Amino acid sequence: MLKVGLVGMGYWGPNLARVLNQSPKCEFVAACDLNPRNLDKITRQYPTVVGYRDFDAFLQSDVQAVVIATPISTHYELAKAALLAGKHVFVEKPIADAGSKARKLVELANKTQHTLFVGHTFIYSPPVIKVKQLIDSGDLGDIHYVSLSRVNLGLYQSDVDVVWDLAVHDVSILLYWLGEKPIRGAAFGRACVQSEKRDVAFLWLEFPSGIIAHNEISWLSPQKMRRTCVVGSKRMVVYDDMDSAEKVKVYDRGVNVKEPSNFGEFQLTYRMGDMYAPYLENAEPLLREIEHFVACCEQGVIPTTSGEFGAQVVETLEMVNRTDVASWNTSTMSSVGAQL
Template identity: 35%
Template sequence: MKVVAIGAGAWGKNIIRNLEDLGALSGIVEGNNERLNAYAKGHPDLSLYADWRAALASSCDAVAIATPTPTHHEIAMAAIAAGKDVFVEKPMTHSSVEARELAAAADAAGRILMVGHLLLYQPAIAWIKDYIDAGEMGEVFSIRHERLNLGRARSAENVIWDIGVHDMAIMLYLIGAAPERVRGTGHRMLGLSVEDEVHVHLEFAGGVRGNMHTSWLWPETRRRTMLRGSKGMLVYDEVAQTVTHHRKWIDNDLQNHDDGSEVVHRGDGQPLRLELAHFIDCVQQRSRPRSDGASAVIVIETLERINAAVAESSRY
């Protein structure tokens, strides 16, 4: 199988390294001549392109797109039209209109479309999904995500589109449905035209609540997911790569119970290899990816609803 990596920037280079290790990398597209020349020296057997259009005319089976988000739709649509399967980094597109068009085009052409919602391929998240589905948490009351650090601020997209998209994909995957109601507030502490901190509250069918707190301006790194249910609380610490079950709850008589806590799973800090291996397998088996186009459309639609809620809250 031959995959051309389109984009060799900060994240694209990681995709390139992993595709190479998986034995699937056949070419690289990069508009920066210095980067392209560096790959030419170290990878004489690869096909190198300064323009993605030339790569789509090659005999590659698939492409992996890691370019700026505004370019995703055009490149992915062209790749599908050229008969290529497509892996595209998150967020899939900058609008739900483009997202729906892209997903529909892939389905109509019979092409694999997979979106780089990286943390869905973190073994800890898959384990939590199975744990919930097996009833180990009882009735799930709420899911809370925190993604906070002194991050790389952007001016083109707010923090929820930049890094909060990871948690949005996880929440929708764990709950298995889009939210019925969305509320949000944002803060522009850095003087940008976009929010550098966002708080989100989501309400799902069945009474499940979701909360997200995302910020580029935070004194310490905090990346965790917390679930509360009728049989206790589950905390996934993404930094430590541990999942801890706190067997603490309040019964119907309002009596507190504390049966201690234990680490019930230890995760893997390198999900990108697993993600790209899944893409390769889906292409070879012609099977639908875990993070397919349809699921990514719901993520984009929810992000748009959050943006609207944040904008509405800023009016008051």
């Protein structure tokens, strides 16, 4: 059974520890953290886990796969070292704090022939998977546009702004659903509370197929919203993660264009049909994610959230940031949106 070690026991690490311990598909054998208190807590809770304060010593243990849940700025160096040490690597989202670093990790994983996996957990959640199935089956027709809102009050992150903290989720969902990478994008935001860090932003994205997307993200909003609307030519879907009863609703609604019989105008008719909310199984995304990672390591399968996938997410964030409102008054820009 795959021996897995975990690096980073801060905010998110303990959740990964729980599922690593819970899953019968892998063996949780080692943990690494600079902070001895964090380390103690984990090794006390999981007595069979060996604790390491030194990352090199950790890498020299018999762990076959390394799960990295440290601050974003450290992802690149830790993942690189783990790959070079011949380990499979699971790195929390985003894969790195720059697209160029992400690309280097992808190349390195190709060279070492080991799994490089990015922890975009939403991709393993039942509602996100259900919408993906609806899109791929053709039930929705051609996708016209996607609108995503992810706002609430807090939690401010100390190391990144709201785009890197929240849009990373929505961009990963978009790339997964649409299976393509945006060719143009822009961001518009404001640093309201702290002078250097945007806490609200609005993103525009355009995809090669012509689909457009919009993403509203905020740490400074009175009501919590986790709402996504996918509008297709045949059907429309609303995925509302705050709706505890029906997270995904499929609307049999649309507009039909009738060819004008003679020189008249185009006629539009509205199609108003039933709505249905498919039953969603009650699976834990994090457990699913870890077990998919283990399966990829053992069978050499390419992960749904591969290093390549994670790199595209980071590149998209970089692209939209190149055209933030702060640069509107720099007349040197030659186009509204940045292009990849």
